[in-house]
Amino acid sequence: MRERCPLLRRWLQNDGFGFEYFGNTEIGVLDMKDTYEPYVTDDGRQIGNVLMEMKNITLRFGGVVAIKDISFDIREGEIRAIIGPNGAGKSSMLNVISGFYHPQEGEVWFRGEKRKLMKPFEVANQGVARTFQNIALFEGMSVLDNVMTGRLTHMKTNIFQQALWWGKAEKEETENREAVEKIIDFLEIQAIRKTPVGRLPYGLKKRVELARALAAEPKLLLLDEPMAGMNVEEKEDMSRYILDVNDEFGTTVALIEHDMGVVMDLSDRVVVMDYGKKIGDGTPDEVRNNQAVIDAYLGVAHD
Amino acid sequence: MPDQLFFAMEVAVNGLMAGVLYALVALGFVLIYKASGIFNYAQGVIALFAAMTLVGIMEGQVPFAHMINSTFGTKIHHFGWTIPGFVAIALTVGLMVLLAWAVQRFIFRHLVNQEPIILFMATIGLAYLLEGMGALMWGDQIKTINLGLPSGASIWVEDTTESWFGYGFFLARLDILATVIAAALVMALMIFSQYSKHGRALRAVADDHQAALSVGISLNFIWILVWSIAGFVALVAGIVWGASSGVQFSLSLIALKALPVLMLGGFTSIPGAIVGGLIIGVGEKLFDFFMNPIIGGATENWFAYVLALIFLVFRPQGLFGEKIIERV
Numbered sequence: 322m323r324e325r326c327p328l329l330r331r332w333l334q335n336d337g338f339g340f341e342y343f344g345n346t347e348i349g350v351l352d353m354k355d356t357y358e359p360y361v362t363d364d365g366r367q368i369g370n371v372l373m374e375m376k377n378i379t380l381r382f383g384g385v386v387a388i389k390d391i392s393f394d395i396r397e398g399e400i401r402a403i404i405g406p407n408g409a410g411k412s413s414m415l416n417v418i419s420g421f422y423h424p425q426e427g428e429v430w431f432r433g434e435k436r437k438l439m440k441p442f443e444v445a446n447q448g449v450a451r452t453f454q455n456i457a458l459f460e461g462m463s464v465l466d467n468v469m470t471g472r473l474t475h476m477k478t479n480i481f482q483q484a485l486w487w488g489k490a491e492k493e494e495t496e497n498r499e500a501v502e503k504i505i506d507f508l509e510i511q512a513i514r515k516t517p518v519g520r521l522p523y524g525l526k527k528r529v530e531l532a533r534a535l536a537a538e539p540k541l542l543l544l545d546e547p548m549a550g551m552n553v554e555e556k557e558d559m560s561r562y563i564l565d566v567n568d569e570f571g572t573t574v575a576l577i578e579h580d581m582g583v584v585m586d587l588s589d590r591v592v593v594m595d596y597g598k599k600i601g602d603g604t605p606d607e608v609r610n611n612q613a614v615i616d617a618y619l620g621v622a623h624d
Numbered sequence: 625m626p627d628q629l630f631f632a633m634e635v636a637v638n639g640l641m642a643g644v645l646y647a648l649v650a651l652g653f654v655l656i657y658k659a660s661g662i663f664n665y666a667q668g669v670i671a672l673f674a675a676m677t678l679v680g681i682m683e684g685q686v687p688f689a690h691m692i693n694s695t696f697g698t699k700i701h702h703f704g705w706t707i708p709g710f711v712a713i714a715l716t717v718g719l720m721v722l723l724a725w726a727v728q729r730f731i732f733r734h735l736v737n738q739e740p741i742i743l744f745m746a747t748i749g750l751a752y753l754l755e756g757m758g759a760l761m762w763g764d765q766i767k768t769i770n771l772g773l774p775s776g777a778s779i780w781v782e783d784t785t786e787s788w789f790g791y792g793f794f795l796a797r798l799d800i801l802a803t804v805i806a807a808a809l810v811m812a813l814m815i816f817s818q819y820s821k822h823g824r825a826l827r828a829v830a831d832d833h834q835a836a837l838s839v840g841i842s843l844n845f846i847w848i849l850v851w852s853i854a855g856f857v858a859l860v861a862g863i864v865w866g867a868s869s870g871v872q873f874s875l876s877l878i879a880l881k882a883l884p885v886l887m888l889g890g891f892t893s894i895p896g897a898i899v900g901g902l903i904i905g906v907g908e909k910l911f912d913f914f915m916n917p918i919i920g921g922a923t924e925n926w927f928a929y930v931l932a933l934i935f936l937v938f939r940p941q942g943l944f945g946e947k948i949i950e951r952v
Binding site for chain 1: 823837841
């Protein structure tokens with residue numbers, strides 16, 4: 322038996338939802354989610370057209386192929402998960418979407434248009450916000466200032482107006498401040514708004530980072546392991562926030578997560594990667610019954 | 625009160641004013657260091673270059689005159705006009721922005737993610753390049769700035785203090801003006817960085833490049849902005865120092881005085897640069913005043929460095945610098 326992730330395997334088995342998710346139940350029938358028509362989910366959320374499409378993405382670092390010819394799409398209003406064992410290329414994929422990496426081959430389509438070669442800040446200005454696996458906050462700034470930076474893409478006054486506090490500068494600041502206060506309320510971080518981020522515990526930092534990404538009112542929200550290193554309670558909170566965000570603002574979410582329970586509960590569709598290749602794509606039910614996925618996670622018996 | 629004490633006070637006040645100027649130069653360093661991690665050795669030369677350019681533009685000098693003349697056999701040196709000070713200052717500011725763009729475009733854009741020591745070496749190169757460029761463009765003779773800045777002692781201060789204490793304080797009018805200008809500049813910069821959109825973006829870049837990119841900040845734009853502001857600060861410093869001692873090469877050496885100021889105040893702190901500048905300014909004047917009779921002169925040359933060394937031993941991050949402690 323080839324054991325790719327002995328720890329993960331043990332955890333899957335002991336945690337109660339091990340084989341529940343990877344059991345040999347029948348493969349589900351094709352459902353609405355495989356068509357390209359807008360539809361309404363069971364819990365009443367509107368899923369629209371394709372928002373972002375990755376076409377035949379290949380990403381290499383020297384001789385290492387991190388992503389190999391992967392295509393998938395993200396539809397408006399859905400929660401899309403990317404899962405896979407360590408080193409499968411999930412974070413690389415997220416970095417391609419957010420413009421931090423540029424694939425050697427393939428195309429990224431956003432809102433029906435092929436994306437040119439863009440720097441990360443240009444991608445952000447297009448309405449793609451993200452969080453990072455190892456939290457990238459402005460440690461020296463207060464929570465409020467951190468979340469305010471999320472509004473930068475919405476602030477249009479130029480440097481001269483800003484420098485002289487002329488014209489629209491003040492009005493703009495007030496408006497954006499109001500938007501930020503709403504996000505702060507929404508994520509229940511009022512109590513720490515003046516605290517420098519560097520002093521916060523890990524779980525709260527993760528929440529502040531989500532707040533900053535949300536402040537941008539993104540069309541597409543990318544979350545790189547939003548629940549990594551959290552305890553069960555914090556995971557529940559974070560899951561609730563992600564669902565609420567999706568529900569209330571209709572924000573499209575693409576996330577990477579290791580916690581299978583969370584992934585299966587949260588997402589509408591799941592892409593599974595292994596060794597840089599896509600080995601599964603579909604609803605949580607389809608994915609957990611996919612033999613290639615089961616093999617990648619639990620290893621294959623050589624007999 | 626004895627005259628001796630008043631004399632010491634007068635020395636201290638003069639020290640404060642010198643300190644404001646040190647702070648001004650140090651500020652240019654801090655701005656660039658915070659935003660891009662570059663210790664800009666060229667800051668002093670930029671001040672010299674800015675002052676030379678200002679004088680050159682005001683006097684209608686033809687840039688690169690020597691080069692043009694020796695190539696084409698012409699004999700042009702001046703356009704034959706003079707330009708009023710405020711127009712010349714505006715033009716010089718424009719040129720400093722252009723310089724900021726060029727520095728970013730041709731040097732530091734190619735050095736992203738390099739070691740700090742490599743960035744530092746690049747600024748040394750930049751310093752010598754600019755020094756040569758300044759001489760090539762405007763010639764290397766000592767110039768005077770005729771902006772109509774006041775000179776001599778302030779009679780008003782002397783009279784007032786005379787009537788209050790029976791001891792007239794000697795304060796140079798230029799020093800008073802410089803202090804006011806520097807203080808206003810520092811205030812404006814702090815308000816800008818604290819409350820404006822670009823200021824917030826600037827602090828964001830100073831904190832974390834990756835995160836800054838992810839919220840849609842163009843690093844390139846911020847770096848050009850920072851170099852422009854540093855260029856502007858250098859211009860102000862160049863005007864003030866140039867007005868008191870002429871625009872000449874030694875101007876670029878004031879940058880070295882900013883080094884102990886930064887060690888004292890902390891490389892990453894704007895308030896640190898100000899307080900550090902004031903402490904060094906007052907400290908060296910008072911030390912000179914009290915110790916001169918005992919150990920002879922020339923303490924001003926080394927006092928600042930010794931103070932900075934003592935600080936390095938006991939508080940390496942400086943007064944206001946960030947202590948490098950990370951929550952794990």
